[in-house]
Amino acid sequence: MSAVTQSSPSDLPSSALLTDHYELTMLQAALAAGTAQRRSVFELFGRRLPEGRRYGVVAGVGRALDLVERFRFDDAVLGFLDEARVVDEQTLAWLADYEFTGDVWGYAEGETYFPYSPLLVVEASFAEAVVLETLLLSVYNHDSAIASAASRMTWAAQGRPCIEMGSRRTHEEAAVAAARAAYVAGFDTTSNLAAGRRHGIPTAGTSAHSFTLLHDTEADAFRAQVDSLGRGTTLLVDTYDVAEAVRLGVEVAGPGLGAVRLDSGDLGVLAHQVRAQLDALGAGETRIVVTSDLDEHAIAALAAAPVDGYGVGTQLVTGSGHPTSGFVYKLVAREDDAGTMVPVAKKSKDKGSVGGRKFALRRRGPDGTAQAEVVGIGAAPADDGDDRSLLVPLVRDGEVVGREPLADARARHLASRDELPLPARQLSKGQPAIETIHLDA
Structure with a gap:
């Protein structure tokens, strides 16, 4: 990183x-x-x-x-x-x-x-x-x-880190802009190196299935990765058999293995199985990262699973629909x-x-929760302490x-999002969380 x-x-x-x-x-x-x-x-x-x-x-x-x-x-x-x-x-x-x-x-x-x-x-x-x-x-x-899609994803993630990894799913320049927008909305890192250089966004990445397939055995691939990147690396464990790959990963890296990544299958079920296996192998601190065409709904569905981070690509860079x-x-x-x-x-x-020419205020209640978007013509009214x-x-x-x-x-962004009323968190289709009030000049 x-x-x-x-x-x-x-x-x-x-x-x-x-x-x-x-x-x-x-x-x-x-x-x-x-x-x-x-x-x-x-x-x-x-x-x-x-x-x-x-x-x-x-x-x-x-x-x-x-x-x-x-x-x-x-x-x-x-x-x-x-x-x-x-x-x-x-x-x-x-x-x-x-x-x-x-x-x-x-x-x-x-x-x-x-x-x-x-x-x-x-x-x-x-x-x-x-x-x-x-x-x-x-x-x-x-x-x-x-950013609007990314915000819903990071809210659904409930504090678990999100990695932007959608560069291969959009235009090359759009990928850089998407990484930047996702970072504004709470994503922690990006896989896009141009975004890292241009915008100072932390970058992260380890290996793909091709790296495992390059080697004669999965164990050889894991040894090569750990020897090069250290025991804190993330091993991709679903190229062949997940349980066997997890066993090999801990055998090669030891209980200090940084993380394993799941990229296919029923991620919720697999996460529970892998967590139990890691704990049994003494790798209780090894994290589980999931990928595989995630969106905000899939992330929310994994809230109860022992998942430590999410990698999001296609759905992010296409605005999740x-x-x-x-x-x-x-x-x-x-x-x-x-x-x-x-x-x-x-x-x-x-x-x-x-x-x-308009002015715009965010009307808030006594508890600081946003109640309305106030848009008017001309000079804005005097600040009464509730209208931001x-x-x-x-x-x-x-x-x-x-x-x-x-x-x-x-x-x-985090402060503005936290200011919104509870309905803003709902991922189901619905009306804007607050109304827009138009004031005449």
Whole structure:
């Protein structure tokens, strides 16, 4: 297991083409019409939680800030846009000098959210803000979906450690982002080394079935692993016969064997059998780690089994059935010809939005338990001690001010989740754990 200093955003290439073509065609038309510099407010939010979920988790904030900081149109990017005739010369000239100079407020990373929570409030000219739409949505939709699933899994695990190991089940870059989001939501380690390097997440891993199959006997494989990695290693014991492998593992490593891993079969039954066998062999401190396509429901079902840790892959990196969060990025206010900010909103059926720049509060009862998400237009009411403000500054005058260590986001998530009422813990499908109350201006 190891952790290293994360990479700087300046080490990475421009993020300006991580967007949709229509962002730049809107920009071109607005520049021609003279409306591109109108002051605007965009908000990123979800109209509903993924079906059946009781709460969501905000993740990707730090990644998004890094990408906004790298959102520059360098010569290579401008050359592509010119050659592909994406935009005209006037727009190319504007993009060459692009730099976000506005303000961004948002929910801090790790915070829980509910329908219509204004997770991001972007205040800038229309031109500066509109081109960030796809970039922000792609990060928030993915990372929050993974973190929301991971949160349910770590809650179901009841304090037992969870290992993220889904890299082989998703796109290579999505795997790194998923490892980061899972760590925010309580996972302890990741198998992904790129996530360890970029984000400072502790990494862990031992061996697969191929390592056992490489050797002439299972005992030879175990000896090779223990000789190389030490007696505290984790041995995979279900390549052939589980009981025989457990016996061999303790014989090779002694009672100080760190752990055994079960990757198939009825994990609950096997865990009880293996625990009894380990205890009988004098390996009472040897831990049992289980894997095999686990999700939050499978983890919860193993609560009474003598399991010491969970390795989760496919279900985690696919959001446990909800691979996206359904967020949108909408213009909610803009400057009129007189220079006054006016609310605007989409009114189409089933996809409406609420105009006006929002505030957001978490209303809590006398015991500190969350009771409602309060979203309103205009200035937030005076703090009465029960309403916790949710929007924090992330970017001020184009400068990132909201960057923080992942450890802070991780701690925030645990505190925010613990603040929720008991129904939030239920894994069955249901309504959001708290209601969203809309206040008029």
